[in-house]
Amino acid sequence: MSYKIYLYDTDTDCIGSGALSSAFIQSQLEAAAGQDVEVHISSVGGSAFDAIAIYDLLKKYQGNVITYVDALAASAASIVAMAGKTVVMSKYALLMIHKPMVGTGGNADELLKDVQMLNIVQARLAQIYMDKTGLDGVTINSLINAVTWLSADQALDLGFIDQVEDYNTSVTNTAIIKNYISTAPAVYQRCINKILTKNSNMNIENKELIEKTSSVLDKIMNFFKKVVNKQTITDKGTLHHAGELDEGTEVYQDEDMDTPAATDTYTTATGSKVAVSGGQVQKITPADPDTDTSPDDDDDDVPSDKFKPSKKPGDVQNKLHAVKAKLHAQNALLAEAKAALELANTRLKKTREEVKNEIHSDFTPESSKRSSKAKTEPVPFFAPQTMLAKNAVKKAIAK
Numbered sequence: 573m574s575y576k577i578y579l580y581d582t583d584t585d586c587i588g589s590g591a592l593s594s595a596f597i598q599s600q601l602e603a604a605a606g607q608d609v610e611v612h613i614s615s616v617g618g619s620a621f622d623a624i625a626i627y628d629l630l631k632k633y634q635g636n637v638i639t640y641v642d643a644l645a646a647s648a649a650s651i652v653a654m655a656g657k658t659v660v661m662s663k664y665a666l667l668m669i670h671k672p673m674v675g676t677g678g679n680a681d682e683l684l685k686d687v688q689m690l691n692i693v694q695a696r697l698a699q700i701y702m703d704k705t706g707l708d709g710v711t712i713n714s715l716i717n718a719v720t721w722l723s724a725d726q727a728l729d730l731g732f733i734d735q736v737e738d739y740n741t742s743v744t745n746t747a748i749i750k751n752y753i754s755t756a757p758a759v760y761q762r763c764i765n766k767i768l769t770k771n772s773n774m775n776i777e778n779k780e781l782i783e784k785t786s787s788v789l790d791k792i793m794n795f796f797k798k799v800v801n802k803q804t805i806t807d808k809g810t811l812h813h814a815g816e817l818d819e820g821t822e823v824y825q826d827e828d829m830d831t832p833a834a835t836d837t838y839t840t841a842t843g844s845k846v847a848v849s850g851g852q853v854q855k856i857t858p859a860d861p862d863t864d865t866s867p868d869d870d871d872d873d874v875p876s877d878k879f880k881p882s883k884k885p886g887d888v889q890n891k892l893h894a895v896k897a898k899l900h901a902q903n904a905l906l907a908e909a910k911a912a913l914e915l916a917n918t919r920l921k922k923t924r925e926e927v928k929n930e931i932h933s934d935f936t937p938e939s940s941k942r943s944s945k946a947k948t949e950p951v952p953f954f955a956p957q958t959m960l961a962k963n964a965v966k967k968a969i970a971k
Contacts, residue, residue: 574638575604579652580614587626587648588619597626601633608636611656617647620672620693627700630655641665641724641733650732651697654704659733661724667732670719672697705731801829806838806846807896817846821853839896 577600579592586592592615601609611630617623630637630652639656646668653659653667661667672693676686698712705712707730724736804811804823811817811833812824823833832851839845843859 574608574610575600575635576610576612577601577604578612579649580612580642581616586618587615587652588622592618592622594622594625594629597629601629604633604635606635608638609633610638610640611652612640612642613645613649613653614641614643615646615649615652616644617649620648620651620697623648623651624696624700626652627655640737641667644668651700654700654732658735659704660735660737661727661733662737663724665724667722667727668720669697669701669716669722671716701732707731801827804840804846806840808836808838811838811846811848817853817856819853819856822851823848823853824851 577597579587579597581592582590584590588594590596609630630639637656638658638660639653641653641659641661642665643662644666645653645661646666647670650667650669653661672690674686674690676683694713694716698709698716701707701712701716702709722730722732724733727733728736802813802815802817804813804817809825812827812829813821814829815821817823822829825831825833833848835849837845837847845855845857845859846853847855847857
């Protein structure tokens with residue numbers, strides 16, 4: 573169980589005094605004795621120096637620290653919030669950052685020194701925000717100078733927090749999509765995640781839209797597979813993979829890339845050896861340049877020394893594997909050519925009327941009695957039906 577510390581303002585105390593001082597936090601962390609700590613914050617701020625001290629104490633603490641913005645983390649309190657390894661903010665809470673202030677008096681020289689001191693303090697506070705968010709100094713200082721109030725969603729978008737605490741579990745399109753692609757190859761997951769990041773409306777809690785998501789995803793996934801997938805023909809069949817074949821590449825037996833390739837050593841048409849284990853390429857051994865893997869087409873004028881035993885016993889075996897791989901490649905090309913010829917032959921045999929009925933048109937004049945056969949063309953391989961799918965694919969292709 574986590575050790576809980578509450579930094580809640582009272583009528584008399586804020587950051588830097590009472591139960592919200594750095595000395596009190598130090599005593600609380602000593603009492604926690606290495607346990608995980610939850611720091612709950614609801615404060616308008618206070619001393620910037622105490623806030624930095626508390627931030628430092630929490631950062632150095634050996635256990636895991638989670639900071640919670642329960643209602644408000646303003647001014648110095650926002651610095652304390654940044655100390656958590658995980659920063660969680662209630663969906664109803666606010667976070668505010670602004671320029672440091674000081675109540676002082678004196679002559680012009682003394683006031684000038686205060687200005688210099690405040691600029692140095694702001695630089696230190698800005699660095700804490702920069703370390704947490706990853707934003708640049710110009711952006712952070714512009715937010716500080718403007719006295720910026722952030723909602724939980726805005727704070728999450730800018731990187732000030734890691735999670736928004738919601739009290740209702742909702743099913744969103746993003747959750748459905750991420751679960752759907754969790755077992756897909758990494759290259760597809762990156763493509764889909766890019767779409768999700770660029771299209772915030774994918775999170776709309778709309779049951780009808782969620783139900784349509786699966787069918788749209790099927791088409792998107794098939795589209796990416798056709799574009800990205802590559803094939804390497806070997807002596808034991810075709811290896812399907814995304815991108816170039818290299819060590820660590822995931823390889824599959826089928827075009828849909830559902831079944832990982834069996835653990836074995838495959839020989840490509842060029843004579844290279846591809847060692848596969850657990851569905852991944854472990855090692856690629858290039859063909860021996862001294863070994864001729866090309867088939868002998870001409871048996872005439874064969875030198876007598878060709879009948880002598882090879883100095884390398886493995887050369888003959890390697891040559892056989894390479895020739896076998898080339899035969900696989902030739903058979904694949906022949907099968908593809910045969911399918912194309914059969915399709916062409918079928919289409920040539922169609923009557924004029926059948927060809928006319930294949931013409932696709934969505935235009936139907938009002939009160940027209942035109943035959944419904946004009947819409948009998950099969951749905952194309954990839955045809956997004958909704959505006960959401962169309963926009964997602966346009967953006968993905970544009971990038």
